[in-house]
Amino acid sequence: MNCQPTIKTMVYNCTNINQTCLLCDAPAHQPYPLCMGCEQELPWLGDHCPRCALPLAIDGFLCKGCRRRPPGFRQVVAAWEYAFPIDTLISRFKHNSQWPLGRLMAQLLGHVLEHRYSEGLPRPDGLLPVPLARRRLRQRGFNQAAMLARWLARQLNLPCCERLLERSRDTPAQQALGARARRRNLRQAFSLLPGVDVEGLHLAVVDDVLTTGATAQAIAHVLRKAGARRVDIYCLARTPRPGQA
Numbered sequence: 001m002n003c004q005p006t007i008k009t010m011v012y013n014c015t016n017i018n019q020t021c022l023l024c025d026a027p028a029h030q031p032y033p034l035c036m037g038c039e040q041e042l043p044w045l046g047d048h049c050p051r052c053a054l055p056l057a058i059d060g061f062l063c064k065g066c067r068r069r070p071p072g073f074r075q076v077v078a079a080w081e082y083a084f085p086i087d088t089l090i091s092r093f094k095h096n097s098q099w100p101l102g103r104l105m106a107q108l109l110g111h112v113l114e115h116r117y118s119e120g121l122p123r124p125d126g127l128l129p130v131p132l133a134r135r136r137l138r139q140r141g142f143n144q145a146a147m148l149a150r151w152l153a154r155q156l157n158l159p160c161c162e163r164l165l166e167r168s169r170d171t172p173a174q175q176a177l178g179a180r181a182r183r184r185n186l187r188q189a190f191s192l193l194p195g196v197d198v199e200g201l202h203l204a205v206v207d208d209v210l211t212t213g214a215t216a217q218a219i220a221h222v223l224r225k226a227g228a229r230r231v232d233i234y235c236l237a238r239t240p241r242p243g244q245a
């Protein structure tokens with residue numbers, strides 16, 4: 001029977017002692033299920049663009065993309081570069097419903113954010129998960145961004161605003177479109193739910209991975225147009241520029 005380890009993990013999680021590391025099965029000796037060795041080996045985000053968190057060779061300078069076209073969001077906060085083993089862990093959380101992994105990654109991103117708040121990053125008025133189109137939600141059964149946002153909200157003591165935005169349609173065949181058409185296509189995919197007022201609010205959009213930033217950009221555009229004062233993006237991982245990894 002292979003149900004034993006799961007039961008063991010559940011018991012350990014409940015009692016919060018002697019947790020095993022979710023990555024190597026060794027005793028974690030930490031208040032979360034990850035041992036120090038595995039934690040240190042994670043691809044923590046190093047020097048990056050202060051605006052979009054793109055990994056860069058030198059810290060503190062805007063990347064070429066942000067210099068050429070300043071994004072609608074103010075700042076991206078990511079815990080990791082999208083690289084091994086974080087890419088695998090995110091995929092297992094997302095496609096194999098391995099929620100303890102998602103919970104662990106959210107907790108570690110929460111620690112990064114608490115540290116950033118203590119260094120002066122303004123706390124948002126609320127967290128806002130990137131919505132999934134209804135069809136995709138039916139296929140997958142859950143929205144991984146919403147789960148991350150709920151866990152983060154609890155840890156950071158912030159409201160989780162899940163009923164602000166909807167993804168009115170999926171956006172397939174994006175690759176076939178030019179950059180401008182792609183931006184327009186995405187922007188039209190998101191809309192505020194009726195009766196929602198974001199005037200003057202500082203919101204942080206939560207997603208698992210930030211790749212081109214086009215989705216974040218589209219949501220920031222919709223929120224800013226509706227009067228939001230500031231939009232930040234919180235994500236687990238940021239992909240390096242293609243060919244840079």
Ligand SMILES: [Zn+2]
Pocket residue numbers: 021022023024025026034035036037038039
């Ligand atoms: Zn470990």
Ligand SMILES: [Zn+2]
Pocket residue numbers: 049050051052053054062063064065066067
């Ligand atoms: Zn940038």
